[in-house]
Each structure stands twice: as structure tokens, then as C-alpha cells.
Amino acid sequence: MNVRSQIAMVFHLDKCIGCHTCSIACKNIWTDRKGAEYMWWNNVETKPGTGYPTKWENQEIYKGGWEKNGDTVSLKGTGKFKGLKNIFHNPYMPVLDDYYEPWTYKYQDLFTAPEGDDQPTARPVSLVTGETIEVKSGPNWDDDMGGSPDFARQDVNLEKLSPAEREAMFQLERMTFHYLPRICNHCLNPACVASCPSGALYKRGEDGVVLINQERCRAWRMCVTACPYKKSYYNWHTGKSEKCVLCYPRLESGQAPACFHSCVGRIRYLGVLLYDADKIERIASATDENLVEAQLEIYLDPFDPEVIKQAALNGIAMSTIEAAQKSPVYKFLKVWKLALPLHPEFRTLPNLFYVPALLPGMANVQNGIYNTTSKSLWHGIDATRLPIKYLASLFSAGNTDKIVEVLKRLMAVRMHRRGETVGDLSKEEISAAMHEINLNGKTADEIFRLTSLATFDERFVIPPAHREESIEMLENTADVKGNTGFGFKERPARGL
Amino acid sequence: MLNQLLFIALPYVALATFLVGSIYRYLYKGFKVSSLSSQFLEGRTLFFGSQPFHWGLFFLFFGHLIAFLFPSTLIAWNGHTVRLLIIECASFAFGISALWGLLALVTRRLTNKRVQMVTNKMDVVVYLVLFIQIVSGLCVAYFNRWGSNWFAAFLTPYLRSIFVFDPQIDAISTVNSVWLKIHVVSAFSIIAIIPFTRFVHFLVYPVDYLWRSYQQVIWNWDRRSIRTSRAHSYGKKSLNN
Known part of the structure; x- marks a missing residue:
């Protein structure tokens, strides 16, 4: 038994009202920068729908995640051979148009337009090229389009349904939709980490947060392909990939991540799960129908004395184990068995669970x-x-x-x-x-x-980060916002 | 005098700049070391430029390297006319492939507005020296044929003399091919500008990915031993404190 701790999450979909407050909270803190405008580390999708980026769930297009390969798993579209072979041009990488071209408006025109018979308008301009554009899609473009032919009917999940069932779904009296908020799953078997040729991606041992080292990222773009949830984004301006950091500076100071904190419907729960790292490979390669059950097995009972002993041996702080015992995620997932992972067939062992x-x-x-x-x-x-x-x-x-x-x-x-x-x-x-x-x-x-x-405090049980043991965590993150970022000694300027 | 400037001064200046500049940039400007891929902004025509360009240069680079390191082996291999023809034709084909790719990339950059937004002055310099380098190389291959044979006679001794700090430029300065001289000079120019351009990305080509384990888990505590550890594999790294 090799016990590690992981910050895991539960989203209760019955309570999600689709207000996108989470997305905005995240955007304001993390991605309001050049090159990152199109990134939505947190986004809310309407299901049935095509999602963001368009049809992200269809791994025939994007080749993300792992596939079962006998007793083990192998990366679907990346990896040592496929990745290095495609390093000069990655055929499965989504491009800007699969997301949307970020834009703003020429607000100044509202003030400077000469007097005339018509109201002045603020025309949309691209944030990439600066030219006026015709806005054809945007984040959350299919919001509430539950029955639409362009979006809902293109949902990849409908493939499992017979044509008759599919038709029935779109009869007027049957039409329905629900929301699906998504952030990075901070997986136990992250495909993005495995696919990164330069080793810039890693999982933090203490809390399982998956991060990209901005100084080691070389823009080989494999993580964008490998993440089946398309939660690794390429910053076209700096030439570095970025992803959800689970607001780790907030977590380290005991605060809930911004999207969690701001959630109006209070659908979000966050807590520690202890898991057995020795089982990752075996469980990631379970058969499709057993995947959910198998994944539950990897999470350990934090009240079991043997688990506590092994956790302590692995250097997990007692305060973390106590947090695991109070974890709302543990209750939803293991005790009550109400929460399910999103697309477990991608075999990354995601740590974000949904109560349908x-x-x-x-x-x-x-x-x-x-x-x-x-x-x-x-x-x-x-x-x-x-x-x-x-x-x-x-x-x-x-x-x-x-x-x-x-x-x-x-x-x-x-x-x-x-x-x-x-x-x-x-x-x-x-x-x-x-x-x-x-x-x-x-x-x-x-x-x-x-x-x-x-x-x-019941919804977010965040273990102390034990900053006294970690000098790095003492750096004040707010001092360097918009400038160098933390952990960095230089301005994040694009290279030549 | 000009010969000494081009074939003694330039190489040493180029190599020194390359070494100091690249190491400095890698160590202190890590954020700026990137391939700066623009595939995200435009992916389709990139394929027809990037693939032939990079694979062409990839094989040409190692071809030159082999000719420099193992000249006698290469000459022995070229003993058969058929083998010589194969190697000459293949090299020429890779040269054409690289040129085609370069032209496709330049066209893409000129015509695509999005890609223009991430183009800087040094990219223009890069395209210019690469164009000179590839075209002069193709001209050498065409006008002064069987380079894989005479490389050993003219260039290997010269390059070797540079690296042992005893520059001998008689052979190279008397050679009767202006294309070859351009080729050598532009090659050293490329080496000189590596630290100041996107060329740096070939220095960080991720060969170590081949032997690295897929998953990487890093602990913050006990930083000296943990931070740099590459030993992690599934569930094998445990007692982390």
C-alpha cells in the first residue's frame, strides 16, 4: 500500500443553475491575459450539447486519454513514439477555431462617432488580430440549446443510443437539458503529464494538483491533445501551455478555489481523499463496465488504522488524515455512493465527481x-x-x-x-x-x-498546507499578479 | 584578410556567442525557451510546411555530422558508385524538401493574419539565413557534385582545426566555389544567432522523454532530493520525507 493524498471534488448537478459565476471568478483571477483570453479553465456546458471546445468528448477526433491495452493502458494519440513522431505537426490538436476567436468591442467608437441619424455601434474586434470580425462562436455558445440541431444533436454521447431513441429525445414534450460545469479533474493517471515530452507537467505529491512548469514547457503541444477533457490550453502568445491550477495558492492558505467559493448554487464540494498509488495501473485498465466500481476501490478508508499507519509512513500529515475523515467528497463518493466520475472510459481516473x-x-x-x-x-x-x-x-x-x-x-x-x-x-x-x-x-x-x-466549512474541508515545512509556499502571490507570477524570476514575455 | 575574418574570426565569435548565450538563456530565461509553435492559430497549411522542413533539416543535420565525425567511413561507403549516388540523391532530396517546407512556412506567415501577430523581427532573420543556407547548400550539391566525397578533403580538416584551436584555412579559402563559402559563412551565422532566436528549441529537443517514466509526481518538501527526481513510476515513489 502506497498511500497518497488527493484533493478531490464533487459537483452536485441537481443544484447547478448554469449561472457561470464560477467561470467568471476563474477568468478574473487567472486567464484575463493576452494569449489566455480563450481559455476557460472552468466552464459550464449544456448537455445535450457539443461542449467546449466543440465535440471535446469525441476521441476519434482528438485522440485524448488512454486506451486499454491488455493488462495495462497506453496513450491514445500521444506517447513516446506517436508524440515524438508528430512533434513537428500534431494532427490531433484542436486549433483556435475549435474554441472560438476571442474578441472585444470598439467601445471608443461610441464616443467618437460623428453625429448622424443612426446610433453609433461598438463593432467586435478580434483579440488575436485586432481586426473587426463577425462573431461566429464564443464560450458557451450553445448555452441552453437543449434541443437544437447544431449543438444538442451533435452530442457525442448520443452515439450509444439507437436512432429511434435519439429521435424520441428531441420530441418537444421530451426536450430537456442540464448543466455540466467542468474544471481540470486533477487525475490520478493524468494523460497530460504522461504525454509531455519535456516533462514540464507534474502532479504535486502533497495534494495531487496537476501543474505545468512554465519554465520547462517548450510548446510541443502534446498535453492539449492528450487531455481527453481538453483542459490543457495552449497560450498562443507566450508559447506555453496552461491549465487549471485548482487555485493552489488559495488552497495553501486554507481558502476554497475561486470557482468553488463563488458558486451560487453551492453545488461544489472539496475535500481530501486518500488513495493507494500502487493500484493506479491495474484500475486504469479495468474493463469498461467495471471502471466506476474499480475506481472507488482505489480510494482508502481514512478511518482504517492500517491506512492511517501507512499514510503516516508516507509522510502524510495527521492534519491531512483528519481532513480526509471529514471529507464531504469521501461521503458522497464512498459512503453514500452518489457521485460518479465524468467519462471514466478515458481511463485517467479523474478526481472530480458528479452527482447526476x-x-x-x-x-x-x-x-x-x-x-x-x-x-x-x-x-x-x-x-x-x-x-x-x-x-x-x-x-x-x-x-x-x-x-x-x-x-x-x-x-x-x-x-x-x-x-x-x-x-x-x-x-x-x-x-x-x-x-x-x-x-x-x-x-x-x-x-x-x-x-x-x-x-x-462542511462543503470545503481543506487540510492545512503546513507552510512551516515549505519555504516556497511562503511567497506572497498577490505581490506579483500580472507581473512575473509566483515561482518566477522574469516577466512572462514571449521569447524570440 | 577577408578570408581570415570569415573563416577564423567568425567561427570563434559564433561558437562563443552560441555557448554563452544558449547556456545563459536556458538557465536564466527559461520562460523564453520554447518552440513558439503557431499550430494553434493555423494548423492545416502548417502541415505541408513544417513536416518537410523539419524532417529535411533533421536528416541533413545528421548527414553533415556524420561526414564531419566519420569521414573515412563515409568515403569507404561511397566506394561503390551506386551508394554514392544514393547518398547524393537522398541529400539533395532532403535539401529540396527543406526548401519547399521553408517556402511554405514563409508563405503561411505572410498570408495568415493570425500567424503574423506572433511573428517578430528575429523570425525574419531566421527565415533569411535559413533560405541562404539551404539554397547555397543545394547549389553546392548541384554545381560541385559528390560533396559527400570531397567534404572529407576540404571541410573536415578545416572544421577540425577550428575545434582544436589551430585554424587551417588554406583549403577552404582556396576552394573554387563561392557557394561553398557562402554555405560555410551562413552556417556559422546560424550558430551565432541561435541564442537570440527561436532556434533554441532544437537544443531542448526532448530526447530524455524516451527513457523517462510516463508519470511524474513531485513533492515540495525535501526539495533537494525530490525536486529533481525522475525516478518516479507508478506507485514506486513513496517514502517522500
């Missing part, structure tokens, strides 16, 4: 009347608008049983609370739902509490 949204029940059209009534209070999960297969393609590598299990748990908690607070559901109905998934009232109340009433 309880799907809205399906309405029907009778005699031209749109009818949403149903026999039960919230419709059964068997009458959901989105096919379970679609969710399975997102969160469980196609294993529909996993999705049904989670949805049943969420539904049982909801019924239990309805019984407690309103009392219009029959006792038998509630206990049948609870019994089916082995849930008792106490646990259901705990789930309810952490889901809806949790305080800031």
Missing part, C-alpha cells in the same frame, strides 16, 4: 394538450426524459445499472424528506424506496443535510 441530476419526468401530449401530470409525485425514474443510456455514456462508461442505482438513492432521499416535512406520501411507499437501496432514515437525513444545508 434527477431527471425531469416525461410529459405527454394528449388531444393536443401538453400534459405533465403523473400518478406519483415526481414521476418514476423509469419515465425520465433523457434516456438512462445517455447519462451512462457521460458518467459510467455505459453502465446503466450504476446510473439507476444513484438515481434511486437520490429519489429515496427526496421521498424520505417529503415524508418528514410534508407527510403526503404513504409510509409504505417511502420505506419501499428506502429499502430497495438499503438506505436508513439517519443516512438519508445526513445526505439531505450535506446536500442542502451544509455550511461553508
Whole structure:
């Protein structure tokens, strides 16, 4: 057993209202610079939809992540041979147009335009070339376009559905969408780290944050291809790649990352997980249908004395182990089994987990009347608008049983609370739902509490960084914002 | 006098600048050491420029290096006419490939507005010296044929004399080919400008990726032993304090 600690995350999709506050918080802190305008380390997508960059989930195009190769895994589009072979031109790399051309407006024209019959306008200008452009796409361009032919129907996850199922999804009475906020998953088996020819990417031992060393990055661009979530971005101005840093300067000082802190719906949870690094390779190469279950196995019980002993031997501070015991992520993931990884079939062992949204029940059209009534209070999960297969393609590598299990748990908690607070559901109905998934009232109340009433400190359990042991972490990051950045001794100017 | 300037002074100035400048830039200006890829801004026509250009130069570089390091082996290999023809034709083909690639890259840079935005003055210098270098090389290959044979007679002794600090320029200064002289002078010019241009990226070509383990985990504590460690592989690096 080789115990390491990892900062892991849970996003509760039932609570996400798609307000993009997280994206803006991140943008203002990290990516409001030349060359980084198009980067959205945090973005919120509408599902079904094509996402950002367009069709990022389709690894036939981008060749990201790992593929199972017997008892082990190998990189899909990069690696020692493929990477060095394609180093002069990377055929699978997304280009600016797959994201969007960043722009601003000529606001000055509003003031300087000569007097005339028409209102002056501020025309959009490209932030890359400075020329006026016709804006054709932008971040989050498909926001709320749940039924649209250009976006929703191009969703890669629909491939698992039969044509009939797909058509049914887009009938007016079935149309639905939900939001999917995404940041870097800070994976246990990061493909970006493995693909970097110059070794600029690394995973921090203390908290598992994956970072790019800006002084060692040589713009070989392999991480952009290798990350199946497309969360490594190439800065076209400095000639260096950049990615989500999980606000590590904030984490080190005990604050939640900006996107977490600012989340209006309070959908985000962050905490420590202990994991066994010896198992990474075996678990990354599990069969598709076992991937979710296998990944749960790698995370260790922080109350187990043997785990605590091994963790201490590996130099993990007692305060970190205590944080792991209080971790909301551990509860959602291992104890309650409510959270699932996004696209586990990419085999990077992501550390961002999602509690899927309880799907809205399906309405029907009778005699031209749109009818949403149903026999039960919230419709059964068997009458959901989105096919379970679609969710399975997102969160469980196609294993529909996993999705049904989670949805049943969420539904049982909801019924239990309805019984407690309103009392219009029959006792038998509630206990049948609870019994089916082995849930008792106490646990259901705990789930309810952490889901809806949790305080800031319950949602974000951040272990102390022990700055006393680490001189580097003492540098004041705010002093050098917009200038050299921290850890750097020179201005981040483009080379010649 | 001119010969001494071009074939003694220039090489030493070039080599000294190259050594001091590159080491300084690598150590103290790490952020500026990058291939500055513009593929993100334009990827399609880059393929038709970058691939033939880089592969052409790649083989030509090692061809020259072999001719310099193992001249007798090369001459022995060239003993057969067929082999000599193969090597001459292949070299010429790589030269054409590099020239084609260079022209494609220049055209791309001139016509694509986005790529122009990340073009600086030194890129123009780079294109200029590379153009002179490749064209003069092709002219030498065409007008003064069988260079792979006479390289050993004219250039190897000269280059070797430079490196042992006993410059002998008789052979090179009396050689009856202006193309060859241009080729040598522009070669040393390229070496001289390496630290000041994007040429630096070939110095950091990631050969060590071949033997590095895929995953890298770095601990902040105990920095001396951990920071530089490349020994990590799956789950093997543990007792980190």
C-alpha cells in the first residue's frame, strides 16, 4: 500500500443553475491575459450539447486519454513514439477555431462617432488580430440549446443510443437539458503529464494538483491533445501551455478555489481523499463496465488504522488524515455512493465527481394538450426524459445499472424528506424506496443535510498546507499578479 | 584578410556567442525557451510546411555530422558508385524538401493574419539565413557534385582545426566555389544567432522523454532530493520525507 493524498471534488448537478459565476471568478483571477483570453479553465456546458471546445468528448477526433491495452493502458494519440513522431505537426490538436476567436468591442467608437441619424455601434474586434470580425462562436455558445440541431444533436454521447431513441429525445414534450460545469479533474493517471515530452507537467505529491512548469514547457503541444477533457490550453502568445491550477495558492492558505467559493448554487464540494498509488495501473485498465466500481476501490478508508499507519509512513500529515475523515467528497463518493466520475472510459481516473441530476419526468401530449401530470409525485425514474443510456455514456462508461442505482438513492432521499416535512406520501411507499437501496432514515437525513444545508466549512474541508515545512509556499502571490507570477524570476514575455 | 575574418574570426565569435548565450538563456530565461509553435492559430497549411522542413533539416543535420565525425567511413561507403549516388540523391532530396517546407512556412506567415501577430523581427532573420543556407547548400550539391566525397578533403580538416584551436584555412579559402563559402559563412551565422532566436528549441529537443517514466509526481518538501527526481513510476515513489 502506497498511500497518497488527493484533493478531490464533487459537483452536485441537481443544484447547478448554469449561472457561470464560477467561470467568471476563474477568468478574473487567472486567464484575463493576452494569449489566455480563450481559455476557460472552468466552464459550464449544456448537455445535450457539443461542449467546449466543440465535440471535446469525441476521441476519434482528438485522440485524448488512454486506451486499454491488455493488462495495462497506453496513450491514445500521444506517447513516446506517436508524440515524438508528430512533434513537428500534431494532427490531433484542436486549433483556435475549435474554441472560438476571442474578441472585444470598439467601445471608443461610441464616443467618437460623428453625429448622424443612426446610433453609433461598438463593432467586435478580434483579440488575436485586432481586426473587426463577425462573431461566429464564443464560450458557451450553445448555452441552453437543449434541443437544437447544431449543438444538442451533435452530442457525442448520443452515439450509444439507437436512432429511434435519439429521435424520441428531441420530441418537444421530451426536450430537456442540464448543466455540466467542468474544471481540470486533477487525475490520478493524468494523460497530460504522461504525454509531455519535456516533462514540464507534474502532479504535486502533497495534494495531487496537476501543474505545468512554465519554465520547462517548450510548446510541443502534446498535453492539449492528450487531455481527453481538453483542459490543457495552449497560450498562443507566450508559447506555453496552461491549465487549471485548482487555485493552489488559495488552497495553501486554507481558502476554497475561486470557482468553488463563488458558486451560487453551492453545488461544489472539496475535500481530501486518500488513495493507494500502487493500484493506479491495474484500475486504469479495468474493463469498461467495471471502471466506476474499480475506481472507488482505489480510494482508502481514512478511518482504517492500517491506512492511517501507512499514510503516516508516507509522510502524510495527521492534519491531512483528519481532513480526509471529514471529507464531504469521501461521503458522497464512498459512503453514500452518489457521485460518479465524468467519462471514466478515458481511463485517467479523474478526481472530480458528479452527482447526476434527477431527471425531469416525461410529459405527454394528449388531444393536443401538453400534459405533465403523473400518478406519483415526481414521476418514476423509469419515465425520465433523457434516456438512462445517455447519462451512462457521460458518467459510467455505459453502465446503466450504476446510473439507476444513484438515481434511486437520490429519489429515496427526496421521498424520505417529503415524508418528514410534508407527510403526503404513504409510509409504505417511502420505506419501499428506502429499502430497495438499503438506505436508513439517519443516512438519508445526513445526505439531505450535506446536500442542502451544509455550511461553508462542511462543503470545503481543506487540510492545512503546513507552510512551516515549505519555504516556497511562503511567497506572497498577490505581490506579483500580472507581473512575473509566483515561482518566477522574469516577466512572462514571449521569447524570440 | 577577408578570408581570415570569415573563416577564423567568425567561427570563434559564433561558437562563443552560441555557448554563452544558449547556456545563459536556458538557465536564466527559461520562460523564453520554447518552440513558439503557431499550430494553434493555423494548423492545416502548417502541415505541408513544417513536416518537410523539419524532417529535411533533421536528416541533413545528421548527414553533415556524420561526414564531419566519420569521414573515412563515409568515403569507404561511397566506394561503390551506386551508394554514392544514393547518398547524393537522398541529400539533395532532403535539401529540396527543406526548401519547399521553408517556402511554405514563409508563405503561411505572410498570408495568415493570425500567424503574423506572433511573428517578430528575429523570425525574419531566421527565415533569411535559413533560405541562404539551404539554397547555397543545394547549389553546392548541384554545381560541385559528390560533396559527400570531397567534404572529407576540404571541410573536415578545416572544421577540425577550428575545434582544436589551430585554424587551417588554406583549403577552404582556396576552394573554387563561392557557394561553398557562402554555405560555410551562413552556417556559422546560424550558430551565432541561435541564442537570440527561436532556434533554441532544437537544443531542448526532448530526447530524455524516451527513457523517462510516463508519470511524474513531485513533492515540495525535501526539495533537494525530490525536486529533481525522475525516478518516479507508478506507485514506486513513496517514502517522500
